[in-house]
Amino acid sequence: MINLELPKRLEDTRALLRQFSAGGLRPLSRKYDLLEQQAMPQELYDLGKLLGGGRNRAAGGSEEPAGANRNGNNMFMVLSSAELCWGDVGLFLALPNVGLGNAAVSAVATDEQKEEWGELFASMAITEPGAGSDSAAIRTTAVLDGDEWVINGEKIFVTSGYRSKQVVVWASLDLKLGKAAIKSFLVPKGTPGMTVTRVEHKLGIRASDTAQIVFENCRVPKANLLGNPEIAKTAEDRKKAFGGVMQTFDNTRPMVAAQGLGVARAALDLTLELLKQKGIELDFEKSYHQMSAIESDLYDMEADYEAARLLVLKAAWMADNKQPNSMNASMSKAKAGRMGNQVALKCVEICGQLGYSKAQLLEKFARDSKIIDIYEGTQQIQQLIIARQVLGKGSSELK
Amino acid sequence: MSDTDVLFDLTPSEEQQMTREVMRRFAREEMAAAARPADEAGALPEGFLRKTVELGLNFMPIPEALGGVGAGRSPVSNVLNTEDLARGDMSMAIAALAPLAMINCVMDYGTDAQKEEVSQALATADFTPAAMALMEPGIGFDARRLNTSAVRQSDGSYVLDGAKSMVAFGPQARLLLVFAASGDAGTQGFILSGDSAGVSFEKEDYMGLRPLPLYAMTLDKVAVPASARLRDDFDPGRLLSLGKIATAALAVGTCQAVLDYVVPYVKERTAFGEPISNRQAVAFMVADMATELEGLRLMVYRAAAQAERGLDCTRAAFLAHRNAVKYGMKIGTDGVQLLGGHGFTRSHPVEMYYRNLRALAMLDGMLLA
Numbered sequence: 001m002i003n004l005e006l007p008k009r010l011e012d013t014r015a016l017l018r019q020f021s022a023g024g025l026r027p028l029s030r031k032y033d034l035l036e037q038q039a040m041p042q043e044l045y046d047l048g049k050l051l052g053g054g055r056n057r058a059a060g061g062s063e064e065p066a067g068a069n070r071n072g073n074n075m076f077m078v079l080s081s082a083e084l085c086w087g088d089v090g091l092f093l094a095l096p097n098v099g100l101g102n103a104a105v106s107a108v109a110t111d112e113q114k115e116e117w118g119e120l121f122a123s124m125a126i127t128e129p130g131a132g133s134d135s136a137a138i139r140t141t142a143v144l145d146g147d148e149w150v151i152n153g154e155k156i157f158v159t160s161g162y163r164s165k166q167v168v169v170w171a172s173l174d175l176k177l178g179k180a181a182i183k184s185f186l187v188p189k190g191t192p193g194m195t196v197t198r199v200e201h202k203l204g205i206r207a208s209d210t211a212q213i214v215f216e217n218c219r220v221p222k223a224n225l226l227g228n229p230e231i232a233k234t235a236e237d238r239k240k241a242f243g244g245v246m247q248t249f250d251n252t253r254p255m256v257a258a259q260g261l262g263v264a265r266a267a268l269d270l271t272l273e274l275l276k277q278k279g280i281e282l283d284f285e286k287s288y289h290q291m292s293a294i295e296s297d298l299y300d301m302e303a304d305y306e307a308a309r310l311l312v313l314k315a316a317w318m319a320d321n322k323q324p325n326s327m328n329a330s331m332s333k334a335k336a337g338r339m340g341n342q343v344a345l346k347c348v349e350i351c352g353q354l355g356y357s358k359a360q361l362l363e364k365f366a367r368d369s370k371i372i373d374i375y376e377g378t379q380q381i382q383q384l385i386i387a388r389q390v391l392g393k394g395s396s397e398l399k
Numbered sequence: 400m401s402d403t404d405v406l407f408d409l410t411p412s413e414e415q416q417m418t419r420e421v422m423r424r425f426a427r428e429e430m431a432a433a434a435r436p437a438d439e440a441g442a443l444p445e446g447f448l449r450k451t452v453e454l455g456l457n458f459m460p461i462p463e464a465l466g467g468v469g470a471g472r473s474p475v476s477n478v479l480n481t482e483d484l485a486r487g488d489m490s491m492a493i494a495a496l497a498p499l500a501m502i503n504c505v506m507d508y509g510t511d512a513q514k515e516e517v518s519q520a521l522a523t524a525d526f527t528p529a530a531m532a533l534m535e536p537g538i539g540f541d542a543r544r545l546n547t548s549a550v551r552q553s554d555g556s557y558v559l560d561g562a563k564s565m566v567a568f569g570p571q572a573r574l575l576l577v578f579a580a581s582g583d584a585g586t587q588g589f590i591l592s593g594d595s596a597g598v599s600f601e602k603e604d605y606m607g608l609r610p611l612p613l614y615a616m617t618l619d620k621v622a623v624p625a626s627a628r629l630r631d632d633f634d635p636g637r638l639l640s641l642g643k644i645a646t647a648a649l650a651v652g653t654c655q656a657v658l659d660y661v662v663p664y665v666k667e668r669t670a671f672g673e674p675i676s677n678r679q680a681v682a683f684m685v686a687d688m689a690t691e692l693e694g695l696r697l698m699v700y701r702a703a704a705q706a707e708r709g710l711d712c713t714r715a716a717f718l719a720h721r722n723a724v725k726y727g728m729k730i731g732t733d734g735v736q737l738l739g740g741h742g743f744t745r746s747h748p749v750e751m752y753y754r755n756l757r758a759l760a761m762l763d764g765m766l767l768a
Contacts, residue, residue, distance in 0.1 A: 386690060398682055
């Protein structure tokens, strides 16, 4: 039965997370935006624990029989990402237990490894100075020497790379074999040969650290290769192997898209609150001919927010129900990425001096929102993926 | 499972899936190919309306006791049907669905006698023209402040005065549901026949929707009995929301037709030695069309599903309609752009979609979810 409202269970969780964001993250927003990435926001350890407990309870609540419609973990993750980013995108990224590498490790690590590696706070090192959106072009290598992998290369834009306790690094076992030879490795902090060489100073999400990491003959045990160590033999199998790696993006893209929802909602809520003091309120029955220019902008933003929100929910719902969602995941990211940025910028414009001033958080939302249209696949990469699907084109034709 | 435990779900019911197949086939076979000649002729294809009776649309919401199927009022089914038929042709879809809009409104807000009258007149083996008359001529129409007036007489009857526009079928309409402002009682709906005394029509001509017979309607001291008025609990706000949802559903279907046409075209058309679809400037336009269309479709479904569950759909309907006007026209104009000079000629349907899609901004209360 077609229904696009959330069940009470998820609606309640959403409301709780909003409270958490309003009471836990927002009060820290300005402080850590100014402090940038000098120190780990200590408050986040306690907040993270609080959140972790709530997550286990909420995600375990789905008990639909096999084959029935599910609102599962993907749906939960997009809703929680949106709510936490309503609080603060930078602090959300800096939360110890949402490290991007955590999911990758949890999926494949043995119990002994989990024990050995201790509490997980794993960052994900993929991008290199010469390889951004084209992640198959990475040059970092891993060579087996006895019982150890020897890793060499340079990684940039590693979210939480400085503060995390482990780094999951993508490296090639054989540069000649292309995509299929790319594997991921867990490198605990303090491993000789791995050095954080710089942290970036950024436009936004300043509470989150973004690191450059250099690997120089960095040695890790053989077992630290995550997943299958075999390189696919045939060209067909190699394509499939890398496809499997890229498939994880079908799940993560809606979650990152949800960050755009969070920041847009935050900007809109604050703008509406400020405008209310000026006597401007939305009336969803108003005739187009009766609207002021500012009201017209507000309705447009609400409508675009709604479109993006439903695209995100659909992509997550498809993932929960094991439907192929590659195109929908990209649609959600393309729409929510650009909407979040446009809305946040427009809200600054509408609120004028107050919007631009550091006296309010609107200017921060506008700075934070930009990266959401860039990381986890830029706007243009998403358009490319959507276009290939709609037009039935391969990557060799539509480049 | 209590009502609040209903899960997010995009799966249509089995009934809806079967109906969609029928509607899509009908749109493909009976509408799409006939759309261009109908546009040129400014008239519906011969026999088209009679064929739509076989779809059984009008019978669905009418109770069995009144000769219908008794499937109940389903805004979700209505938007799916509207989307699928508009994919064939927007003008023909409106013509086919105009009587159903009146039936739905009467099922929602009519008296028992009105339900019987409308069922007998419209749930028939032959197509019976009928329509709702809400819109009024000129710039700045506001559906909440109608200029057409209904003045209550001492005997309880009403006298209607004013002007309506974009009234489908006009003088051929067996029944019309006319909306007018009735003093402190606000907007009220009145059922009258197209040949009532004091009613006159003049054919209208628009840039699009050309096959659809649209008329300006003048009401000059039209006397209607009290029994012609919809029930006291008639909710004009909800009616307008259901109208907005249906208009947005027309946008979804028509935009899907645009996409259906441009995708094969840009893959076949070559320039500089390769298909133009291999160029990002073209491909990204197509990607954005597909993305905005999908977002719009979901907004329409959400608003309709809210209405179906009896939730307040005012906000969702307003936002769906707003994006339908904005992105519907954007997709329409991009459709012409992607075909270049060829898109500007009447040898391709994209210029017709463009003209039809502009109507989204003014269609009000013609169809209902």
